[in-house]
Amino acid sequence: MDADALAPVTPGRPVGVAIVDDHPVVIDGVRAWLATEPRLTVLATGDDPDEVLRAAPQADVVLLDLRLHGRLVLDKLAELSSAGRRVVVYSEHSDPATMLAALDAGAVAFLAKHEGREHCVTTVLDAASDRPYVGPALAGAMVGDPRPDRPVLSDKEREALLLWFQSMSKASVARRMRISEHTVKQYVDRARIKYTRAGRPAATKAALLARAIEDGLVRPEEIGIYRSRASTDQPTP
Amino acid sequence: MSAERLSTDPGASATGFRAGTTTYAEGTAARTASLPQQPRPGPVPKPVAGPASDEVGAVRAAAAVARTSDRGARIVAVTIALVWHLAIGLPAVLAARSTLAVPGVVLGGWLLVAALGVIAGIRLLHDTPLPATPLAGLLLAVDVAVFATVGRAHLFSPANWVWGTLAWFFLVVLWGRPVRRLLVLLAAHAATALTAVVLHGATGAADLARATMALYGTSSLPVAVFAGAAVLAALSRQRAATAATTNAMVAEREAAERARHERGERLNLVGRAASEVLTELAEGRVDPADPEVQRRCVRAAAQLRRLIAESDDVPHPLLHELRAAADLAERNGLPIDLVTIGTPPPLPVRIRRSLADPLTAGLADAQDWARLTVVSGPDEVVVSLVTPDREGPDTTGHPPEDDDGQVEHLYERDGKIRWTQTRWHR
Numbered sequence: 001m002d003a004d005a006l007a008p009v010t011p012g013r014p015v016g017v018a019i020v021d022d023h024p025v026v027i028d029g030v031r032a033w034l035a036t037e038p039r040l041t042v043l044a045t046g047d048d049p050d051e052v053l054r055a056a057p058q059a060d061v062v063l064l065d066l067r068l069h070g071r072l073v074l075d076k077l078a079e080l081s082s083a084g085r086r087v088v089v090y091s092e093h094s095d096p097a098t099m100l101a102a103l104d105a106g107a108v109a110f111l112a113k114h115e116g117r118e119h120c121v122t123t124v125l126d127a128a129s130d131r132p133y134v135g136p137a138l139a140g141a142m143v144g145d146p147r148p149d150r151p152v153l154s155d156k157e158r159e160a161l162l163l164w165f166q167s168m169s170k171a172s173v174a175r176r177m178r179i180s181e182h183t184v185k186q187y188v189d190r191a192r193i194k195y196t197r198a199g200r201p202a203a204t205k206a207a208l209l210a211r212a213i214e215d216g217l218v219r220p221e222e223i224g225i226y227r228s229r230a231s232t233d234q235p236t237p
Numbered sequence: 238m239s240a241e242r243l244s245t246d247p248g249a250s251a252t253g254f255r256a257g258t259t260t261y262a263e264g265t266a267a268r269t270a271s272l273p274q275q276p277r278p279g280p281v282p283k284p285v286a287g288p289a290s291d292e293v294g295a296v297r298a299a300a301a302v303a304r305t306s307d308r309g310a311r312i313v314a315v316t317i318a319l320v321w322h323l324a325i326g327l328p329a330v331l332a333a334r335s336t337l338a339v340p341g342v343v344l345g346g347w348l349l350v351a352a353l354g355v356i357a358g359i360r361l362l363h364d365t366p367l368p369a370t371p372l373a374g375l376l377l378a379v380d381v382a383v384f385a386t387v388g389r390a391h392l393f394s395p396a397n398w399v400w401g402t403l404a405w406f407f408l409v410v411l412w413g414r415p416v417r418r419l420l421v422l423l424a425a426h427a428a429t430a431l432t433a434v435v436l437h438g439a440t441g442a443a444d445l446a447r448a449t450m451a452l453y454g455t456s457s458l459p460v461a462v463f464a465g466a467a468v469l470a471a472l473s474r475q476r477a478a479t480a481a482t483t484n485a486m487v488a489e490r491e492a493a494e495r496a497r498h499e500r501g502e503r504l505n506l507v508g509r510a511a512s513e514v515l516t517e518l519a520e521g522r523v524d525p526a527d528p529e530v531q532r533r534c535v536r537a538a539a540q541l542r543r544l545i546a547e548s549d550d551v552p553h554p555l556l557h558e559l560r561a562a563a564d565l566a567e568r569n570g571l572p573i574d575l576v577t578i579g580t581p582p583p584l585p586v587r588i589r590r591s592l593a594d595p596l597t598a599g600l601a602d603a604q605d606w607a608r609l610t611v612v613s614g615p616d617e618v619v620v621s622l623v624t625p626d627r628e629g630p631d632t633t634g635h636p637p638e639d640d641d642g643q644v645e646h647l648y649e650r651d652g653k654i655r656w657t658q659t660r661w662h663r
Contacts, residue, residue, distance in 0.1 A: 140576060140610065141578065144579040144612050165610060166658065169623075
């Protein structure tokens, strides 16, 4: 599978969003957040991913609550991601292991529910263009990733993630690191792109990577993941 | 539940607030994060807290028990060796003195072994045994000398004292060493004896039988005592270690139970506050647009989030201290985000203080909101506090002075936020 598997977002048309959550009050809240952004439009909502996507097959981004009816739906997340759906996971379960598991399963982004409107809008917009958005909570999970097979991050990438997690202000991180805000974002995003090699391959991961290469964020050899299409990928143990 | 009760030492309490005016912002970017290193076995810092120190304690306790139970056997071995040497060996040597081939060597050997036995015995009973190999060599040399100078007539008589006594001295000098070393020494002793027997021409069946019987008779009991003592010591060590581990587990369970109970109490407290504000909102008694109502919601949400985030059964002392400080600030009405990632390694108290103190000081002075984060790997722990900046003096503890430069302390304010960070790395 590759980046082409994902339906491209038509420029000029608002990004279609589907919201899957089992709490109507949360759906209403997220809908209200997204309504403040004219580039976004909510196409369908509900508590069952399949039903929601049947109602809005053209949705560009799926906002998925990771816990539906008391169950973590990581398997559903993996299924949607392999099918080429850009899934932004949002959850009140912001423990690092869950966040990393969501990335492994192919989520384009992970949002902690308390991270708020700004993060939510930015995340969805970035996801629609196959660009990574790393919120502070996810940055913390990545910098503290204890798994032996975690991606190797550079010192600067780690430092940017750590400071972003601590301060939640890219301007403050930039000042602290004596670099521009843009460079801070680059370090953070590069770290995120390295995570596209963790876990089982998914169309969304390939799309993120392809876009990152296109944007000049990373070079293929930096990632070390250029696999031939024919190769059978094993999930990382 | 009170934060004071939670706090394990005075340094953790926010009352230990100290104002500082120094700004440390240099070289921040130069220090690179190296958080979760590959786990590698490293020296355990001392003093340590937490499970690692429990294990060390358990091993130490087991060793102490083993030593005590072994002491009786040592006294027995030393006593048998010296008493036998004195009560049986000496009279026989003295009685046969005139008929020995070279009486001086036999008697001198006796004296040497007696002196050596006394010194080695005393040292052994004081837990500071002498080096085994040179002593064993010396004993074997005496063995050879006595067999060579005792003369044919006294080859099998009690005057040839090495037959009976020497094996017990082997025991004294080799105590606590592997049993095979005793067997090697006894084999050398047997070889010496048999060589002497052959050289003295005592090759008759009766003589060889006597020699074999003598060797067997004088060796079997020491070997049994030696091996028995070793087994007993190992068993008691094992039993003590098991008991210590059990105790540690019980203590851990109790701590976990206590932590669970405390959390339950806090949940009650927070739950009540949250349900009050929600009920008032639902009944329309308060206005969602009221900033005070919004603050109450924010506070309740922050507290609930913190409770949800506490996933550890027994909190690491550092997290425990920070949570206590956060509780205290929270009760003064400050909404706090406390996010911890990873589990800190065991840290000495002074390092923990250096990490926590500047933060608790900043927390005590914070207004509006605070974000406290802890990121831990096996070789690095970074604690950070971010609060909104406002007019007024800097609020930071003095840089720690007694941590051997292992804890880096940074403080800066930029008009928007005040940022305190402490960072320990191995």
